[in-house]
Amino acid sequence: MMNDTFDLAGAESHIEVHKFRGGAIVLATGFALLVQALIPVYFPKAAILDLPLLITIYFALSRRNPSTGLLLGTMIGLLQDSLSKVPLGFYGIAKTIIGYIASSIGARLDTEHPAARFALTVLFFVVHQGVTVLIKRLLLAQPEVWFTLRLGIAAGVNAIVAVFLFLLLDRLRRPS
Amino acid sequence: MAAIPSRHKSLVLLAGVVLIQVLFLAVQKRDSQGRLIRSWTVGAISPFERSGAWGFGRVRDVWRHYFALQNTSRDNEELLRENNALKLQLSQLESKAADADRLAVLLNFRRLNRDVPMLGARVIGASADAGSATVFVDRGERDGIRRNMAVITPDGVVGKVIEAFSSSAQVLLLTDKDSGVGAMLADSRIQKPVGGTGEPLLLLKYVTNDDTVNVGERVVTSGMDRIFPKDLPVGTITEVKPGNPFKQIRVRPAANLERLEEVLVLLTLHPLEVQKPAEAGTEAGEKSAPEQPQVPKS
Numbered sequence: 001m002m003n004d005t006f007d008l009a010g011a012e013s014h015i016e017v018h019k020f021r022g023g024a025i026v027l028a029t030g031f032a033l034l035v036q037a038l039i040p041v042y043f044p045k046a047a048i049l050d051l052p053l054l055i056t057i058y059f060a061l062s063r064r065n066p067s068t069g070l071l072l073g074t075m076i077g078l079l080q081d082s083l084s085k086v087p088l089g090f091y092g093i094a095k096t097i098i099g100y101i102a103s104s105i106g107a108r109l110d111t112e113h114p115a116a117r118f119a120l121t122v123l124f125f126v127v128h129q130g131v132t133v134l135i136k137r138l139l140l141a142q143p144e145v146w147f148t149l150r151l152g153i154a155a156g157v158n159a160i161v162a163v164f165l166f167l168l169l170d171r172l173r174r175p176s
Numbered sequence: 177m178a179a180i181p182s183r184h185k186s187l188v189l190l191a192g193v194v195l196i197q198v199l200f201l202a203v204q205k206r207d208s209q210g211r212l213i214r215s216w217t218v219g220a221i222s223p224f225e226r227s228g229a230w231g232f233g234r235v236r237d238v239w240r241h242y243f244a245l246q247n248t249s250r251d252n253e254e255l256l257r258e259n260n261a262l263k264l265q266l267s268q269l270e271s272k273a274a275d276a277d278r279l280a281v282l283l284n285f286r287r288l289n290r291d292v293p294m295l296g297a298r299v300i301g302a303s304a305d306a307g308s309a310t311v312f313v314d315r316g317e318r319d320g321i322r323r324n325m326a327v328i329t330p331d332g333v334v335g336k337v338i339e340a341f342s343s344s345a346q347v348l349l350l351t352d353k354d355s356g357v358g359a360m361l362a363d364s365r366i367q368k369p370v371g372g373t374g375e376p377l378l379l380l381k382y383v384t385n386d387d388t389v390n391v392g393e394r395v396v397t398s399g400m401d402r403i404f405p406k407d408l409p410v411g412t413i414t415e416v417k418p419g420n421p422f423k424q425i426r427v428r429p430a431a432n433l434e435r436l437e438e439v440l441v442l443l444t445l446h447p448l449e450v451q452k453p454a455e456a457g458t459e460a461g462e463k464s465a466p467e468q469p470q471v472p473k474s
Contacts, residue, residue, distance in 0.1 A: 033304055034221060038228045040302035042236060044434040047306045066186035074193050082217030083304035085338060085348060087204045089197035100190045139201050
């Protein structure tokens with residue numbers, strides 16, 4: 001897995017593969033899930049945020065390794081499933097796909113600029129929403145609308161939060 | 177066997193991981209499969225949620241009753257400092273009084289329904305996804321909570337338990353899209369189900385255009401779902417629109433589902449008759465010292 005990382009880094013030598021301090025990914029993931037579960041109790045409108053998705057996007061973009069990205073997405077998605085009422089695998093599949101796409105894009109593009117991060121987060125949010133609706137319609141036989149104004153607002157809000165959150169998470173990187 | 181090219185390995189892995197999850201999803205029934213994973217995850221995160229809920233409460237109390245009320249002025253800075261210190265002290269007392277008031281309502285409700293086995297629980301977490309309306313409470317199987325038990329507040333219906341773990345439980349709120357309760361109109365006694373829409377308001381379903389329904393009318397439980405006792409407040413009708421084939425009727429929940437802090441879980445899976453305060457009259461007052469409800473300590 002790590003060899004893939006260095007192959008990619010070698011092929012795209014202008015793009016840096018970021019490594020993180022020990023336990024950073026686990027702690028950030030755990031903290032995101034905890035905040036996601038806790039904040040809406042006191043601020044119901046905060047439920048619009050999808051912190052596990054933002055964490056998946058950030059680490060997948062930074063690691064730039066599709067295998068690592070998709071496995072990370074799987075883990076985060078399954079944990080989110082465990083704390084929701086949806087069947088296990090619902091967010092697991094969606095975040096697996098996001099992890100894969102994000103790390104693939106991260107290996108080809110420079111994703112460090114805030115504008116790029118904003119645009120990518122909007123894109124990934126929409127793709128994530130598309131995948132979850134697809135799962136609901138095809139696998140769970142539940143009617144679900146593809147997109148609403150609320151989801152459009154949620155995409156924008158998540159992208160704005162992502163810009164600042166990613167700056168914070170940058171501090172967890174191991175100096176190169 | 178031909179080796180998979182390096183760049184295709186991740187694609188194969190993606191297909192494999194997604195396929196496994198799709199199969200898992202396809203065979204999964206909420207009753208049993210996956211329960212272990214859920215138990216582990218909820219068990220791991222619950223202590224942090226409890227601590228977080230406690231910490232949040234403290235910070236919020238100080239913020240609401242001190243910083244948010246602070247009205248500084250350069251002219252009387254010295255005076256205000258002293259005043260603020262007193263405010264802080266007062267706000268702490270107010271906060272405790274508010275807690276006591278809330279608990280007193282629960283206590284009174286519990287006292288009026290002393291024959292109904294119920295348990296007070298504190299909300300410690302919400303769903304980790306925006307698409308569903310669920311909360312976690314700090315009581316679980318070890319306290320006698322089981323799936324499908326009714327969850328209420330003295331104001332009205334909250335929802336039902338959809339998963340009970342050892343020391344916590346997941347409650348499906350009425351506002352969730354998958355939620356529903358057997359209900360009836362308090363005045364006309366028309367029985368129809370009320371369901372969640374994923375939004376703050378509920379939907380009274382299957383009311384034909386011939387039936388008369390008025391804005392402001394109260395909706396109560398019918399008891400027909402065999403989960404909620406009869407005549408518990410569900411909500412109040414806020415909007416009635418003609419529709420085809422049924423009217424579109426919006427209901428505002430009686431319980432404040434967006435600001436839940438304490439709830440009562442009815443510890444039975446059999447239909448119950450819950451006594452309302454109005455019906456109880458002075459009966460409660462005549463009774464001797466009430467049995468203490470098991471309301472969680474803050």
